[in-house]
Amino acid sequence: MWQRAGRSSIWNLRRFCTATRRRIIDEGDWIYSSEWWGTQSDGHTVLRSTSDNGNGVVSVVAYPSSRPSKNWWPEMERWLQQRYIELHPGCGDRERFRVLGYQWRSLRFNDDTRQSTVKIMAACRESEPGSVLFMQQPDCLAVPYLKSMVSVGLATMASCYQDPMNTVHGQKTMKILCIGHGGGSLPLFLASKIQGAVVDVVEIDPVVISASVQAMGFPSFSVMTPSGERALSNPDSIDSVLWKGIHERIYLYEADAEKFVLKNNNMYDLVFIDAYDGDDIFPRKLWDPDSPFVKALSSQLHPEHGTVVVNLHSDSDILDPRKPDSYFHQQLPSMGKYVSTICRAYKDVLVGNRSSHDGKTVSGLGFVVSVPFLYNSTLVVSRGFGVGGGHYHNKDSILNTLMSKSLEVELALNLPFPCLEYMKSGFTLSD
Secondary structure: OOOEOOOOOOOOHHHHHHOOOOOOOOOOOHHHHHHHHOOOOOOEEEEEEEOOOOOOEEEEEEEEOOOOOHHHHHHHHHHHHHHHHHHOOOOHHHOOEEEEEEEEEEEEEOOOEEEEEEEEEEEEEOOEEEEEEEEEOOOOOOOHHHHHHHHHHHHHHHHHOOOOHHHHOOOOOEEEEEEOOOOOHHHHHHHHHOOOEEEEEEEOOHHHHHHHHHHOOOOHHHEEOOOOOEOOOOOOHHHHHHHOOOHHHEEEEEOOHHHHHHHOOOOEOEEEEOOOOOOOOOOHHHOOOOOHHHHHHHHOEOOOOOEEEEEEEOOHHHOOOOOOOOOOHHHOOOOOHHHHHHHHHHHHHHOOOOEOOOOOEOOEEEEEEEOOOEOEEEEEEEEOOOOOOOOOOOHHHHHHHHHHHHHHHHHHOOOOOOHHHHOOOOOEEOO
């Protein structure tokens, strides 16, 4: 959920700084925001349903996409063909795929609140031209607050892990929890970029889950039943072509976040929270320090490096009403009363005065950054910040560490966007 502003170590850092690589085209860049933001005239509704969980009317609206251009479609068709051959040896010549086009699809509550935006590819098998398959593009993060959450979250984790490359390449597991699903772009992005990522997703509204699968190209095999089993015992053969290696590591639960964390015993390395209701409100029970949710989350957060990342609307009292169409976050503090209250609530419970399992004191901190182009802030509370659990008390040293780690993350994961852009604006430590 977002509020719009105006448009407007283990690794050798020197080697990364001097290395050259082909910059991937970021199809979710802000320059394409006029496409994925959409207008009433160029969009059409592809799904519409009423929620019984406080989200009102849930709809998915489709908008045309200019990228990738048709010149790139044959490359995707060849990729689909190769994946099919890998899964069906000897049958490759019997099946061909045809890309039909790309669209932006926006999830809305009550026809007003934009909750999530994804890019999908539509394709078909030439043997079944009337059967269209939708694949959400896992490398594409459109809305800037998601890029902010990913950038600061992974840079913070890189400051805690001694060898994050093992996780990137799947030699070590990173257990991730995403509270709030939307269209599913965040868990798909994480699972596709980090081979060791195992992602639990919690979404209270079954209508939202159905919308993401039916209209936003999210893999159906990732959906779980209340009993904790896969809704589908085996993935569809075409789903395996699209998602092999990704959908098996995502577990999408229909559940209330508070009840979910109270019932399960998982230990999470990284937690992302982006949970706004149909009235665009972040429920108090998800941040109140006295709530069962925050206390239970504390017990399930890794004691030495666990990190929580929260998407928040910035305080309305710090927005300049005289400049409604300007981007001015860099001139304004990111921590007004609302944001600082929530930051303090999470920090007090998740960090506080703790010891690790072997009795050693563990460092921890909380900070906030402003999200470029939007009236949003990203909150981070982390245990054990710094390689080897080092203690950081100086704002400049913390920011410098995050900036250097953000470059390492960007290159290690071959990200299509620069992490550094999402690190500097409005950086404020929680006292």
